[in-house]
Amino acid sequence: METAQKNYIFDFDSTLTSVEALDVLAEITLANNPKKEEIINEIQEITNLGVDGEISFTESLEKRIKLLNAHQSNLEELIEKLRQQLSSSIESNKEFFEKFSDDIYVVSCGFKEFIDPIVKDYNIPSNRVYANTFLFDEDGYIIGFDEENPLSQHNGKIQCLKDMNLDGEIQVIGDGYSDYVTRKAGVADKFFAFTENVEREKAVKKADHVTPNLDEFLFVNDLPRNISYPKNRIKILLLENIHSDAFDRLADDGFSVEILSHSLSEDDLIEKIKDIHVLGIRSKTQVTPKVIKAAKKLLTIGAFCIGTKQIDLETCKEHGIVVFNAPYSNTRSVVELAIGEIIMLMRSVFPRSTEIHNGQWQKTAKGSREVRGKKLGIVGYGNIGKQLSVLAEAMGMNVYYYDIEDRLALGNAQKCSSLEELLSISDVVSLHVDDNAANRNFFGKAQFDQMKDGALLINLARGFVVDIDALKVALESKKVAGAAIDVYPQEPRANGAFETPLQGLNNVILTPHVGGSTEEAQRDIADFVPNKIMAYVNSGNTVDAVNFPNIRLPRQTNAHRFLHIHKNVPGIMAKVNKVLAKYELNVTGQYLSTDSKVGYVIVDVDKEYNKKVTSALKKIENTIKFRILY
Numbered sequence: 001m002e003t004a005q006k007n008y009i010f011d012f013d014s015t016l017t018s019v020e021a022l023d024v025l026a027e028i029t030l031a032n033n034p035k036k037e038e039i040i041n042e043i044q045e046i047t048n049l050g051v052d053g054e055i056s057f058t059e060s061l062e063k064r065i066k067l068l069n070a071h072q073s074n075l076e077e078l079i080e081k082l083r084q085q086l087s088s089s090i091e092s093n094k095e096f097f098e099k100f101s102d103d104i105y106v107v108s109c110g111f112k113e114f115i116d117p118i119v120k121d122y123n124i125p126s127n128r129v130y131a132n133t134f135l136f137d138e139d140g141y142i143i144g145f146d147e148e149n150p151l152s153q154h155n156g157k158i159q160c161l162k163d164m165n166l167d168g169e170i171q172v173i174g175d176g177y178s179d180y181v182t183r184k185a186g187v188a189d190k191f192f193a194f195t196e197n198v199e200r201e202k203a204v205k206k207a208d209h210v211t212p213n214l215d216e217f218l219f220v221n222d223l224p225r226n227i228s229y230p231k232n233r234i235k236i237l238l239l240e241n242i243h244s245d246a247f248d249r250l251a252d253d254g255f256s257v258e259i260l261s262h263s264l265s266e267d268d269l270i271e272k273i274k275d276i277h278v279l280g281i282r283s284k285t286q287v288t289p290k291v292i293k294a295a296k297k298l299l300t301i302g303a304f305c306i307g308t309k310q311i312d313l314e315t316c317k318e319h320g321i322v323v324f325n326a327p328y329s330n331t332r333s334v335v336e337l338a339i340g341e342i343i344m345l346m347r348s349v350f351p352r353s354t355e356i357h358n359g360q361w362q363k364t365a366k367g368s369r370e371v372r373g374k375k376l377g378i379v380g381y382g383n384i385g386k387q388l389s390v391l392a393e394a395m396g397m398n399v400y401y402y403d404i405e406d407r408l409a410l411g412n413a414q415k416c417s418s419l420e421e422l423l424s425i426s427d428v429v430s431l432h433v434d435d436n437a438a439n440r441n442f443f444g445k446a447q448f449d450q451m452k453d454g455a456l457l458i459n460l461a462r463g464f465v466v467d468i469d470a471l472k473v474a475l476e477s478k479k480v481a482g483a484a485i486d487v488y489p490q491e492p493r494a495n496g497a498f499e500t501p502l503q504g505l506n507n508v509i510l511t512p513h514v515g516g517s518t519e520e521a522q523r524d525i526a527d528f529v530p531n532k533i534m535a536y537v538n539s540g541n542t543v544d545a546v547n548f549p550n551i552r553l554p555r556q557t558n559a560h561r562f563l564h565i566h567k568n569v570p571g572i573m574a575k576v577n578k579v580l581a582k583y584e585l586n587v588t589g590q591y592l593s594t595d596s597k598v599g600y601v602i603v604d605v606d607k608e609y610n611k612k613v614t615s616a617l618k619k620i621e622n623t624i625k626f627r628i629l630y
């Protein structure tokens with residue numbers, strides 16, 4: 001079947017390059033001019049007025065050339081600078097410019113003197129560049145332009161395209177007025193608003209299609225491209241006030257990111273998740289089997305925290321959804337809060353402070369003790385427990401710990417063989433067990449009874465670990481002299497009203513699950529988790545995934561990468577290889593990692609292959625998910 005001829009008409013400034021060339025020329029010519037900033041601002045204003053169609057293009061050109069005061073010798077430097085500032089999606093898609101060279105034109109209101117040498121590198125010869133030309137005086141100064149050229153006139157591109165008299169469909173790709181008017185005038189069949197460098201409201205409104213980069217344009221036209229799926233089509237939803245650095249990092253990589261300050265209910269999440277490829281949450285969002293079932297496009301979930309029990313990890317795995325977390329980023333923050341709270345509780349600082357807030361002066365040493373020499377009992381000697389052990393010891397505390405696993409003591413910390421033993425000797429008990437469901441109501445009446453009279457309790461782990469009613473009784477009876485609680489059996493999804501039976505009790509510090517909420521921790525998490533997400537989405541790496549076989553993949557060079565996630569049943573690898581053999585693929589690398597439930601096989605193949613292989617791989621029985629990356 002013969003395919004219809006298409007002509008691709010590219011604008012130059014802010015489309016092929018990320019800048020306006022005359023602005024760059026101004027930077028060069030005005031380098032030593034004391035009024036440089038003023039003049040450059042003026043030039044930019046004039047450029048924008050012209051691009052938006054507020055003043056005639058000829059007028060804008062005349063004014064700018066006068067202000068520029070440029071010389072022929074400046075052009076060489078300009079060309080060098082422009083070469084460094086090509087739009088990145090143009091640079092990464094050279095193959096398209098090579099394969100479709102006969103159908104590509106540059107039609108620009110810029111100047112051939114600098115456009116020709118730049119686009120030549122992209123296989124576009126001078127005779128397919130339609131642009132203005134400068135006029136020079138005998139000393140080589142630019143004094144004007146060829147006024148006969150239609151491109152120097154208002155609506156010049158319309159006239160130029162008419163004169164070009166091209167056969168077939170005409171697609172214009174550009175960012176401004178001169179581009180979109182060609183569509184209205186009927187000389188272009190489609191206008192693509194290119195917004196990689198600048199997003200002009202009017203251009204976006206008039207566009208048949210908004211293309212945030214060349215990848216999107218090539219994808220919708222099914223043209224050869226450097227990337228399998230445009231990143232702007234990958235939708236990321238970040239909930240629960242995740243640090244804005246995460247948004248910046250993911251958006252800078254080209255993804256479409258939406259950020260919400262609160263968590264979503266199951267129903268709202270089910271609705272929202274249908275189109276989402278990547279979900280980012282903290283501790284409040286429950287990712288239930290119903291949510292996962294609705295998440296048809298979901299590739300990965302980032303828990304921007306330590307805990308992952310809010311996510312049904314097994315169901316995620318069965319659906320080929322890879323989950324990451326940040327296991328260490330907020331550890332130090334929790335430890336520092338625990339240390340602060342131990343001191344505050346030991347000194348009864350909060351009751352003393354409340355008295356003064358209520359207008360009372362109560363200077364007393366009663367119920368106020370140093371931490372030095374006191375016994376700290378750490379329950380759960382993991383990442384947080386261990387770090388707390390070291391800092392507490394540095395303050396002169398004697399550290400004891402209890403863990404269900406065999407954990408090596410740090411410093412002079414002493415291991416207890418049972419929880420009872422630890423509780424019976426500790427002046428302060430600090431809970432740092434993990435968020436395992438088995439730890440529900442782990443600490444109740446029996447444990448309070450086993451504590452020393454007047455000991456203190458700290459819970460910065462999970463709310464369901466402590467029986468709050470039993471704690472209330474222990475505090476009221478003075479069995480426990482004080483407590484610091486950061487986590488609660490039920491926590492609200494968003495900021496607002498909150499009630500707990502512990503409100504109003506003496507020497508009880510209540511914080512709203514902020515143990516890990518420091519600027520430093522949140523920034524670190526906003527670096528760590530997006531990196532994991534990008535490594536998976538962009539290359540298939542699952543290193544540090546919490547529910548998936550971990551695999552570190554080599555860099556993919558000059559190859560297409562097939563990612564095949566399947567149920568781990570006998571014979572599946574043989575079937576995958578049979579398909580690859582049937583279509584005679586040249587396999588350049590194959591990697592496999594499995595656990596008892598799923599298998600994850602990655603195959604790197606030569607770029608040229610029979611495309612039918614992909615549907616054959618998808619059709620293999622027990623396939624869960626299949627993706628191609630390039």
Ligand SMILES: NC(=O)c1ccc[n+]([C@@H]2O[C@H](COP(=O)([O-])OP(=O)(O)OC[C@H]3O[C@@H](n4cnc5c(N)ncnc54)[C@H](O)[C@@H]3O)[C@@H](O)[C@H]2O)c1
Nearest residue numbers: 307380381382383384403404432433434435460461515516
């Ligand atoms: N408040 C906050 O903002 C905040 C911030 C970060 C972490 N946390 C929570 O802190 C807790 C500890 O985090 P971590 O990074 O140290 O986890 P971790 O997995 O490194 O350590 C947990 C330790 O607890 C032990 N453990 C589990 N159940 C136990 C039990 N019943 N008795 C004794 N030991 C037990 C484990 O063997 C492990 O050594 C987690 O619950 C985490 O969700 C809270």
Ligand SMILES: O=C(O)CC[C@@H](O)C(=O)O
Nearest residue numbers: 282283284305306307516
């Ligand atoms: O930031 C959060 O919402 C959770 C903090 C903490 O409980 C964690 O699991 O890291």
